[in-house]
Amino acid sequence: GQQVMQIPQYQHVQEGEDFTTYCNSSTTLSNIQWYKQRPGGHPVFLIQLVKSGEVKKQKRLTFQFGEAKKNSSLHITATQTTDVGTYFCPVLGGSARQLTFGSGTQLTVLP
Amino acid sequence: DVKVTQSSRYLVKRTGEKVFLECVQDMDHENMFWYRQDPGLGLRLIYFSYDVKMKEKGDIPEGYSVSREKKERFSLILESASTNQTSMYLCASTRGSDTEAFFGQGTRLTVV
Numbered sequence: 001g002q003q004v005m006q007i008p009q010y011q012h013v014q015e016g017e018d019f020t021t022y023c024n025s026s027t028t029l030s031n032i033q034w035y036k037q038r039p040g041g042h043p044v045f046l047i048q049l050v051k052s053g054e055v056k057k058q059k060r061l062t063f064q065f066g067e068a069k070k071n072s073s074l075h076i077t078a079t080q081t082t083d084v085g086t087y088f089c090p091v092l093g094g095s096a097r098q099l100t101f102g103s104g105t106q107l108t109v110l111p
Numbered sequence: 112d113v114k115v116t117q118s119s120r121y122l123v124k125r126t127g128e129k130v131f132l133e134c135v136q137d138m139d140h141e142n143m144f145w146y147r148q149d150p151g152l153g154l155r156l157i158y159f160s161y162d163v164k165m166k167e168k169g170d171i172p173e174g175y176s177v178s179r180e181k182k183e184r185f186s187l188i189l190e191s192a193s194t195n196q197t198s199m200y201l202c203a204s205t206r207g208s209d210t211e212a213f214f215g216q217g218t219r220l221t222v223v
Binding site: 009030031033035042043044045048086088090092097098099100101102103104 | 142144146151152153154155156159161167169170201203205208209211212213214215216217
């Protein structure tokens with residue numbers, strides 16, 4: 001299925017520092033979603049981006065969809081320990097029904 | 112509230128056993144998915160289904176089969192469990208092809 005490269009795979013930050021994770025695709029995406037999985041939990045939907053250049057904010061989280069719709073980023077301002085978890089940007093592939101998640105970015109926030 | 116329910120939270124099975132993992136959603140969703148999650152490997156798609164009795168292989172279908180006889184239920188079957196199938200299994204469902212996915216709580220399967 002279609003794959004998106006997500007970087008970095010792991011990130012450790014001090015509480016209060018900013019954090020960014022990136023998703024890059026070789027092909028144009030119709031949309032991109034972001035999910036968060038807390039340790040011991042299951043992935044939970046955060047947001048979906050559809051339009052070229054779209055920027056959406058949820059409190060300290062800023063999501064961006066690239067102009068060419070081939071990349072996306074999630075930026076967290078002033079991280080808190082509650083931000084700990086793995087962030088995924090799954091994409092549709094194959095017959096446009098196959099939802100592929102990949103490795104995600106595992107964020108650790110040090111107090 | 113939207114709900115995806117997996118039949119077991121923890122399961123221990125013996126090598127060679129036939130194992131059934133059940134997933135039920137109450138949202139009338141078209142699509143259902145089975146993933147396994149292992150440290151450092153993220154979520155890998157095993158199988159998915161876009162309609163009753165329809166199924167498609169994901170990225171790692173070997174050693175697994177699925178069944179979807181009713182819209183709300185999607186079963187993952189390990190025909191002959193092996194120790195390398197010890198993992199966390201996650202079921203998910205979506206209404207359409209580009210709508211948000213809802214996950215079950217996961218089943219941690221240990222094959223001994």
